[in-house]
Amino acid sequence: MVATVQTVAFEGIEGRTVDVQVQISGGLPAFTVVGLPDKAVSEARERVRAALTAIGLSLPPERITVNLSPADIPKEGSHYDLPIALGLLLAMQVLPSDSLEGFMAMGELGLDASVRAVPGVLPAAIHAGSEEKGLVCPGACGPEAAWAGSSEIVAPHDLMSLINHLRGTRLLEPPKAEILLDDRPVPDLRDIKGQESAKRAIVVAAAGGHNLLMIGPPGSGKSMLAARLPGLLPPLSSGEALEVSMIASIAGELTDGRLSRTRPFRNPHHTASQPALIGGGTRAKPGEVSLAHTGVLFLDELPEFARGTLEALRQPMESGRAVIARAQAHVSYPARFQLIAAMNPCRCGYLGDESMACSRAPKCGADYQAKISGPLYDRMDLMIEVAAVSAADLTLPPPAESSADVAARVAAARQAQLDRYARLDPVARVRTNAEADGQLLETVAAPDEKGRKLLEQAVTQMRLSARGYHRVLRVARTLADLAGRDAVTAADVAEALSYRRLNPQAVLAAVR
Template sequence: MVARVVTVAFDGVEARRVDVEVQLVGNDGPTIFTIVGLPDKAVAESRERVRGAFAGIGLALPAKRIIANLAPADLPKEGSHFDLPIALALMAAMGVIAPSALDGWAAIGELGLDGQIARVGGALPAAVAADAMGLGLICPEATGPEAAWAGGARILAPRSLIGLVNHFTGRQVLGAPEPGPLTTGGAVPDLREVKGQESAKRALEIAAAGGHNLLFVGPPGSGKSMMAQRLPGLLPPLTSQELLETSMVWSVAGLIQRGALTRDRPFRAPHHSASMAALTGGGLRAKPGEASLAHNGVLFLDELPEYSAQALDSLRQPLETGEIVVARANAHVRYPARFQLVAAMNPCRCGLGGAGRGACGKAPRCQRDYQNRISGPMFDRIDLTVETPPVTAADMALPPPAEGTAEAAARVLAARAMQEQRLRDAGYDADQARDQAVNARASGETLDRFAAPDEAGRALLMRAGESGGLTARGWTRTLRLARTIADLDGSTGVLRRHVAEALMYRRMTVGAQEGFDRQTAPGAETRAF
């Protein structure tokens, strides 16, 4: 007799069906427990955890050859969540519970040696996949509130193996868990706390309104990190679709606590010593990296040139495609990574650059060498580059600004509503509207139709392109940025002044021959086209 239980294997945030088949072979003899079906080390060790858990609840393994097959056999199986389905299929084969009791259920969970069921990552995508297969999900008690967010899926969340056995044998009834709390609008730092830096605040508002990538350049203490940390407060809450996408990534990473979800957008700020695998995902068992954990939110890279070149360049593809592919010899794992990049850097290694009090004595070479740590293609993907000059004593003595996060967030929300309404009025379907409602994602016909500048604006953009200062990518990103500036201005069309401001924010990547030195040199002038 073969007993079967359904479980899942995680391929990125997608949960793929796996059938756990257990068969008892032979007459009385030594117990031999074998797991087949491309198990990794953690799955192979399930034998000992299952053996210990059975002993913990007073069961002994039969004196037979036990074969546990994880089908399909060519799909790699990783993780400790296969413990529970293997144990359930084995108990059904032993006659401890009726095999028919497991019909209609999938299971995930790690077993302790005392029979307790420990939490595992991926309960939410597992519940979504089980519901799509017409099954309920059995998961650890600790992840029950998380799994309960999967709509109408049936959920059982036992604390221990013996409690689950009692439920299936009619001695105990396990209730369905309630979804965890949904929070939103948590305390965020206010823009009123930032003294001075009005130009940088304007750029921050534009970046929030259009989802654009942003770079702050300035000496230490000029407020770069402070402003980056205030960006999430300007962004609108996650939509229901975005909430599900983001929570699925966090669930696979095992970062959802007590089933609590939040509508606040993620803000991830990895240290500059982070490796490529830490940023984009990977490792022995491919896990989501910081870029995926920032999906639908903000990835903040402080001290940008201090990151390794390999780590920075690994972000170039997800900045364009919105996803990360972790390649393995036997599989390719995909994770969503549609994040907004905000970065900060000093003008040079010494910190203060080539102008003003305490200027670098090695300018301009020090600045040029420091900038060259960041590749040109990476710079080309940054829409706004803003200098943050030192904050003076006069700035610090000023009273708090009249406008803070609430006022800026209201303008951002109005601009985003304008973007969405524009697509709805144009007859775009739901998927197209959702994908291109934020200006930073607009492309093709959407860009041509809604971001085409007026005659004067087009002439200005043409002069910028003919000067060799704009790549094809830079041209597209400038149009997107100009469209966002027009939205904040309440303008239905893109005018010359909007294009001019957009080009000003791209001045750091314009003109390799002028480069970084001219912009930080005393008396530098904004380049005009």
């Protein structure tokens, strides 16, 4: 007899059905798993054997063969334990032959027959729903799976309770979808004294989802500004929360199986490797750029990252996806993130300060900033210099406007963008000005006549690339949204140009 239980293999955040076929036949006692299993899947034999022993069952002294079909795709992870155990229980006639029809199963087994949490339950539940099947998953992952909404979820905490449920002797309660309430205090923008131009740039970046590069000496407040960005961003929509949670589920970072409405804020250390930042490794896991999807990726001390690691950011920043190509796999993860980067002007950090700069200035600054390539600079929408905070600023009272006040203006600007793009091109699913491109951008961000002439002049004088030209348009559109205007004016274009590492006074003078 061959018993079959279906489970899921993952290709990125997409699921693929795998048949776990179990056969018990005559011959010398053996337990073999075939079908390109990795080490974790091969070790399932011992976990399954111990779990069955824990509930009072023993494997028959016969030849047991487990085939994972299709056999030409790699099988990775410990979530194959539960379907293998259920296939054995069907083959041993402990469970009725039809008890798992219409279900997929996944979960890791403990030696005490407990069913333990595994990564990827949410995308597995969504895949099961698309196949019009239910899902058997660990009890700890039940709330996560319930968000799929279109399939029946059975979430046992141990193997014995699952057997009783499938036999109909003691049914399990269906899990409920839960939201993670993040009540951690968020740093307030009022804590930052002075730095009005830098705070303005942070607000613009938050409103339009723009990339931002801050250059300034140590202690000028670059990291403080970045840390306050999450408090300015609107919560995730239901669709965005599902996208983010699917990636976090695959990475094993979903907290207690509950979804969060807080936008991701990822802050990797500058020693992070390229696979850690972009994604990859032996199992092609999502990297920081994907875990920051729809949120913020903050890279402090930008030039200290490895050159190859930074250059690998260029493609995800442009396309919104991280594509990982390996000999055995080609995986793509969503990576529509907002890059916030901070750096010192030189290695010592005090370029321009004659009393503190090193003896190699200004060559040290040129060498240090040259670690960032021109194409990466070109992908930054906003580039600002953050000056050192003066003693007079430090003695000022706290600013009147708090993060909550700014967040309300940012939310209004983002809602205006969402409504505009949903009306003009609902298929493209553009959510912010930073994502607009092509004809859509030309339609929504066309400046008035004075602004158009200023932009044409700036393209020539500043030698803007086509990418830089479009990024100026995106920022100008965001500035108009923050002001509540439908039209993009010359003042919006002038301020957008001032964020391209040009003297702001010179640009503002040009528009007058």
